[in-house]
Amino acid sequence: MAVTHRARHTITVGAPARTVYGIIADAAAWPRVFPPSVHVEQTPLGGGEETLRVWATANGGVKSWESRRRLDPAGLTIGFRQVRSPAPAASMGGEWRIRPLADAxxxxxxxxxxxxxxxxxxxxxxxxxxxxxxxxxxxSRMKATAESADGLGELLHVFEDSVRIEAPAAGVHAFLWRAEHWEERLPHVARVELTEPRPDVQTLEMETLARDGSRHTTASVRVSPDPARIVYKQLRVPPLLTAHVGAWLLSESGGTTTATARHTVVIDPSAVHLLGPGSTVAGARSYVRDALGTNSLATLRRAKEFTERSPAAG
Structure with a gap:
């Protein structure tokens, strides 16, 4: 009979138990909260039950699995068990327990x-x-998120840009997924290193050129859950952010594709000063929106040019 091993991790959080419970219950938002989480798809089943489809980093690699959870908001517990565990685990389960303390x-x-x-x-x-x-x-990150929850509305910024492409979605997906060709196809990309441990998962290190001539290196995990989506998470974020997750979303109708670049970022308020004296969170939001939007729009416009010339190419 297999030996069952157990692990226990605890932390004290300076925020109400209900606030913390809400963060743990909202699994779809984990990628912007929990450093290991790359992408989570949350499906309610009713009666306090739900399934999660999870992609996450572990020991330098990427694992994916499906879990079943039972949520008990009255008891402030959430139990979970993986339906089929990825090796080297044969089985995995556990529970979140939240205990209210004095002073909120x-x-x-x-x-x-x-x-x-x-x-x-x-x-x-x-x-x-x-x-x-x-x-x-x-x-650690859940504690920081819960303790700054009152200011999250200003720090969290979600934005997107779309381009209409007269080509099938499959060709656009291929252009966006085959990022090893970006160095030769995208003017703002100076270097790309891509590995593909599984057909639906990639790790991508990329050096990009800013308009002022500076170079920035990013490292991301990318997942394509289906032919209409590529989602990703930056593993190393610039000093101005605590999190950056994004998605390329494709919607095809009659051979025409609407391609959307969506970004979700969390501003680090302690780093806003890096933009100069008197800088504000609002200014940081505008700066990040411009920097990220410029590059993703450039990518989508080049995808449009490329696929409209060769609709079946990637």
């Missing part, structure tokens, strides 16, 4: 229990390391 604080406990493939000690060590690193990162 709370204690958060994250419990895991797992079995490893073949009970291999190396697999057990790998899983314990991943749980320690990911749980610590998740709890």
């Amino acid at each position: 604080r709370c204690e958060v406990v994250l419990l895991h229990e797992f079995t490893a493939v073949d009970d291999d000690p190396g697999h057990v060590a790998w899983l314990n390391r991943a749980l320690d690193e990911n749980s610590s990162a998740e709890l």
